[in-house]
Amino acid sequence: MRPGDDRLHPGSTPGQDDATGAGSGPAKRKRSRKRRRPQNAGSIQAGVSGQGAGRAVGDRDAKANSTGAPSRGGADGKTASAGSRKRSRKRHRPNRAERRAGAARTDSHSAAETGSAANGPHHAEGRGADEALRARPHPAGAKASSVPPVAEREAGAAPAAAGPCSREPDRAGPDHRGAIAATHGPHCASGSRPASREAPTVSEEAQGRLYAALDLGTNNCRLLVARPEQRGFRVVDAYSRIVRLGEGLGHTNRLSEPAMDRALEALACCRDKLQDRGVERFRLIATEACRAAENGPQFIERVRQETGLALEIASRETEARLAVAGCASLVCPDANGVVLFDIGGGSSEIVWLDLRNRCGARGVALTRFIRAWISLPVGVVNLAERHGGRHVTADTFEAMVNDARAHLEAFTLGRELSAAICDGKVHMLGTSGTVTTLAGVHFGLKRYDRRRVDGAWMDNEDVTAMIERLRAMPYEERVDNPCIGADRADLVLAGCAILEAIRRRWPCQRLRVADRGLREGILMELMAADNVWRRKPPHRQRPRGRTR
Structure with a gap:
């Protein structure tokens, strides 16, 4: 039979196994393979043998191929040129991703990884280092995760989210x-906090x-x-x-x-x-x-x-900026704007933070987004002195509201702020004894608790209900309330009147309460000026295993 003849041998059938073949079928096939000549005598592929070279060259080539080294000769032993041998001496220098992928497979003790170790660092070629690390088998008892190691550590260090926006x-x-x-x-x-940022x-x-x-x-x-x-x-x-x-x-x-x-x-x-x-x-x-x-x-x-x-x-202006710096951490991250107000004893500051283009800014950096502000010469002390604060009737309360609202007309960009509120995602942020008192009464606290009040959200309907409730309280009941007390009993309704004037001028659906303000803003600016907080340089993970 001629070498390379594909016709069936006698006694064999298509698909028949060697163990069940007839008589000398397997032996004949073996001899036919032995007589088959290679198509290219100069080939250095594994398993190729020529006339006169015998099996030694083929066994040697097969052994060399199993270790990943190229063979040096074929049938004639010297058909491979010197240039081919010179090129074969050039070692492949794996890149960083390949080294990390090879180190990941080296560290693995699974049978599947051991069986594929002969493929060398090219086994994960074309994949990124993160993908190769995620492909590593986890030790017994460990939970698999698709989060990269750095992001996993950062996500664990980040504080848990609470509340609707913060x-x-x-x-x-x-x-x-x-x-x-x-x-x-x-x-x-x-x-x-984003997972990729170091604390x-x-x-x-x-x-x-x-x-x-x-x-x-x-x-x-x-x-x-x-x-x-x-x-x-x-x-x-x-x-x-x-x-x-x-x-x-x-x-x-x-x-x-x-x-x-x-x-x-x-x-x-x-x-x-x-x-x-x-x-x-x-x-x-x-x-x-x-x-x-x-x-x-x-x-x-x-x-x-x-x-x-x-x-x-x-x-x-400094007072308004410090109030923003002290309360900036309570700004909703999804908000497009904030109406921040600080109702004081002799004045009240109102600030519009336009956050539509803040690009991720937060904290003290939000002071750069003050679009407009105003300081009203109206506070709880002087307003209560003008209209009376102990026994406040409905007419007296409306007179205080109109007194405060008249000063709001001087606020620049008032119409632009109203348009921004109509577009949505604008909330109020109040820092004063007035709003903390409203929150304490709203929660029914037996004793004022800052942890319950600071950062609390109140809907527009809740604020209206609390103002009406305080208006209905006689002076003696306000004195006995643990969240008001004798020191604020004659001032709290004046503060409610200022708040009502702001709400009527710029109605928002939500109000966030802040038991913080100017003092916290001072501390933040002092520490920032001293460069107290410094970020660590980014941590670079070195690949494990043997590297050059």
Whole structure:
């Protein structure tokens, strides 16, 4: 039979197995393969044998092919040219993806990986390194995951999301002691942090350093002492006292002696706290009462002489910016805009944050998106003094609303803000004792709890219901309410009137409550100015296994 003849041998049938074949069928097929000549005598492929070379060359070539090395000869032994041998000495240098893929297979102890080890690093050629890592078998008892290792670690470190638009912060207690968590961090945005971003670290110079912020307003004197942490700061001490520095200011344009004495007593307590704590960096701010009073500069000098504290009278623009910096972490990440308001004792600040083109900005960076702002010369103290705050009738309440609403006409871009609200995704964010009181009454708290109030959402209907409920309360019942008390019982309805004026001018469907504001904004700016938070350089994973 001629070599290469494909005709059937006698006694064989198509598809017949060798074990069941007739007589000498297998032997004949074996001899026919032995007599078959190669098509190309110069071939160096494995298993090719020629006349006179015998089986030794074929066995040698087959063995060389099993180890991945090319054979050097064929039938004539020297048919492979010198150039072919020179090219065969060039080793393939695998790229990074191939090295990582080869290391992944080397680390695996499964039988399937061991069986395919002869294929070398080219087995995963054309696949990315991440895909090769995901293809690795997991050890016994481990759970398989399709998340890459870096993203998996970052996702585990990110805080859990809570609420309709934002994660729930770890808040301090009623006295503000405890942790102010990631919501006060430099990367704070509400909502979960992207998995690919590393959490910032506190610089070595700032570790253990204390910062303080003091806000001397028309009604309150408040101090906050904090220490920077990886995702924000931790409050270590706080102080708050109602001093009513602006009492009678609307009638005389001057700070009264009893009011200044009360403020000086509170400031002396704050000075002692700063000295006892060893605070290194602080900022002390006085707001509307000292701005509007004729004897405001003289009072600032008296404070310096008697307490050693150097207060600065902040401008209205600075006060509005600090309020935004302190509350920015409560901005809904999906919002296109925010109407932020701070109802104070002698003034009220309203800020429009236009976030339609914020491009992922969050935290203190949101102060760059202030589109318009206004500072109204109306607060709970002077409004209650003009209209009365204890026994408020329906007509009295409407008069207070109209008084506050008249000042809103000076707000620039008021029509543009109304159009943005009609487009949707604009919510209110309130930082004042008025909105925290409304939230406490809404939740029916037996005692004011900052953790329940700060960051809470209230629908438009809930706000209306709470205002009506407070209006129906007599003065004595407001005094007995644990969320109001005697210090605010005659001021809370004036604050509700200012809030109602804002809601009627720019109605939003939702309101978020913030028990934070100017002091937190001061702390954030002080720490950011000191470059407290520094991001780690991106972590580069080195491939495991043997590399060159």
